[in-house]
Amino acid sequence: xxxxxxxxxxxxxxxxxxxxxxxxxxxxxxxxxxxxxxxxxxxxxxxxxxxxxxxxxxxxxxxxxxxxxxxxxxxxxxxxxxxxxxxxxxxxxxxxxxxxxxxxxxxxxxxxxxxxxxxxxxxxxxxxxxxxxxxxxxxxxxxxxxxxxxxxxxxxxxxxxxxxxxxxxxxxxxxxxxxxxxxxxxxxxxxxxxxxxxxxxxxxxxxxxxxxxxxxxxxxxxxxxxxxxxxxxxxxxxxxxxxxxxxxxxxxxxxxxxxxxxxxxxxxxxxxxxxxxxxxxxxxxxxxxxxxxxxxxxxxxxxxxxxxxxxxxxxxxxxxxxxxxxxxxxxxxxxxxxxxxxxxxxxxxxxxxxxxxxxxxxxxxxxxxxxxxxxxxxxxxxxxxxxxxxxxxxxxxxxxxxxxxxxxxxxxxxxxxxxxxxxxxxxxxxxxxxxxxxxxxxxxxxxxxxxxxxxxxxxxxxxxxxxxxxxxxxxxxxxxxxxxxxxxxxxxxxxxxxxxxxxxxx
Amino acid sequence: xxxxxxxxxxxxxxxxxxxxxxxxxxxxxxxxxxxxxxxxxxxxxxxxxxxxxxxxxxxxxxxxxxxxxxxxxxxxxxxxxxxxxxxxxxxxxxxxxxxxxxx
Numbered sequence: 001x002x003x004x005x006x007x008x009x010x011x012x013x014x015x016x017x018x019x020x021x022x023x024x025x026x027x028x029x030x031x032x033x034x035x036x037x038x039x040x041x042x043x044x045x046x047x048x049x050x051x052x053x054x055x056x057x058x059x060x061x062x063x064x065x066x067x068x069x070x071x072x073x074x075x076x077x078x079x080x081x082x083x084x085x086x087x088x089x090x091x092x093x094x095x096x097x098x099x100x101x102x103x104x105x106x107x108x109x110x111x112x113x114x115x116x117x118x119x120x121x122x123x124x125x126x127x128x129x130x131x132x133x134x135x136x137x138x139x140x141x142x143x144x145x146x147x148x149x150x151x152x153x154x155x156x157x158x159x160x161x162x163x164x165x166x167x168x169x170x171x172x173x174x175x176x177x178x179x180x181x182x183x184x185x186x187x188x189x190x191x192x193x194x195x196x197x198x199x200x201x202x203x204x205x206x207x208x209x210x211x212x213x214x215x216x217x218x219x220x221x222x223x224x225x226x227x228x229x230x231x232x233x234x235x236x237x238x239x240x241x242x243x244x245x246x247x248x249x250x251x252x253x254x255x256x257x258x259x260x261x262x263x264x265x266x267x268x269x270x271x272x273x274x275x276x277x278x279x280x281x282x283x284x285x286x287x288x289x290x291x292x293x294x295x296x297x298x299x300x301x302x303x304x305x306x307x308x309x310x311x312x313x314x315x316x317x318x319x320x321x322x323x324x325x326x327x328x329x330x331x332x333x334x335x336x337x338x339x340x341x342x343x344x345x346x347x348x349x350x351x352x353x354x355x356x357x358x359x360x361x362x363x364x365x366x367x368x369x370x371x372x373x374x375x376x377x378x379x380x381x382x383x384x385x386x387x388x389x390x391x392x393x394x395x396x397x398x399x400x401x402x403x404x405x406x407x408x409x410x411x412x413x414x415x416x417x418x419x420x421x422x423x424x425x426x427x428x429x430x431x432x433x434x435x436x437x438x439x440x441x442x443x444x445x446x447x448x449x450x451x452x453x454x455x456x457x458x459x460x461x462x463x464x465x466x467x468x469x470x471x472x473x474x475x476x477x478x479x480x481x482x483x484x485x486x487x488x489x490x491x492x493x494x495x496x497x498x499x500x501x502x503x504x505x506x
Numbered sequence: 507x508x509x510x511x512x513x514x515x516x517x518x519x520x521x522x523x524x525x526x527x528x529x530x531x532x533x534x535x536x537x538x539x540x541x542x543x544x545x546x547x548x549x550x551x552x553x554x555x556x557x558x559x560x561x562x563x564x565x566x567x568x569x570x571x572x573x574x575x576x577x578x579x580x581x582x583x584x585x586x587x588x589x590x591x592x593x594x595x596x597x598x599x600x601x602x603x604x605x606x607x608x609x
Binding site for chain 1: 523526530536539543546547549550553554556557558560561562563566567570573574577578580581584585588589591592595596604605606
């Protein structure tokens, strides 16, 4: 029972989840209700802060070359660069979201369920990143998916949320069936599901290459639903726009990325297809970028616009990974992982800032309306800090130097040029042009907030509490600092990229 | 093709998958959608028992099958719970009728 072991970053949130739920069900007397809400919030925040302790110690062990493993019988959990990256992302955004949700979710029916599911999702995502067995990976993945269905449909009084939740559930469930078929195919051919074991078994014996390719295709499609690769993306805009704002931030910032990590882990057991995956990832990446941008251009709802921008950012990440697959260049993978991290910060900040505006303008006035783009007009006059945070977030998403988004896109860009292949170069130029195109829908938002006269909703808005502005402030600082000093994240992106190259070693 | 055990199971998997995917395309009732998803999961369960058998690792295949049943029951429960809420708010279970989010 060493509390500093990495396994505690998975178990603390998972144990805290039922505790938080039960503490929220204590007593039904009117007087208790108010205090109970504080108890639930406090416990959730305490749990996530506690989970930082094993994380910090795991990082220290990892950087000094120590081994981080845990097993129950033959099921292993191992920490490598990618797990650490995911854990860092999940914990940073999770802490911010729990802090932010305090006032945002206060007084909602079933507040305790919200925190319980959120904590469970956090623990399951870190577990997913550490799984070292194909079936185990699926179990974590499915657990994360179930908790996210419930969170998307959290406002069950709202028809639109229910619709989004149902769409999300059906599409994800079909995706996970496809993943399972892929796992069954691998099991039939390799006789084991341990990742390194499969590698050995496949390289030792004569296996049917087509069966492996089929399994790979099933993994790409199955996990692709969660990653929102373009023809499989239809759940994403609905789910992201209808969930509570904190959950939109989690979904866009870490859940779809966790799906991507799961896809990479699953593909890594099938050796010898790196070039094919590279071409596939790069083409889907380009498609995602273009499609996300074009649809974001014509959105009138702010959260929906941000959801489509998530599609295009997944495209950048796929492009970076594709370059790494194709050429074996560590820089491409490092750029992609850095973009994973910065996208988490930027999109998390954007969704939380929108959430803050929704809180001030609608929730405080007992309305659950969606924030329209036109409602943003003149928001800077009443909410200067939120407007600044939102502007910084969207400008960073658009890739304006010297903010964080520019730095990570630039790393992918450079890695692409170093491949010295005309097609890849063309794709990189396409990506840069699209990055400029995306400013066409980000810049008007900033313009609207600062230069227009306030809308009715802004005038009727209420002031914001500290717990909402503090996470915005912290994340805004992080986006700016990472823009000036991008090498700050090298300690985790470089090992993650090395892990990636080792997984798909050629 | 001779009707050996292996072939019968293979036919079972493929036909369950066929029924499932066809059902997904034509079903409009949300409860039936959840049922169709369960048919797909049953195909997967069979596939795991099958792949356990052909790879000579029957125990692993069966234990995975049991885990899949448990995990997907949870998904079915959540799906049905959502369907109940949909019926309460919309007064219908017809998928196209509740579809309002577009673009």
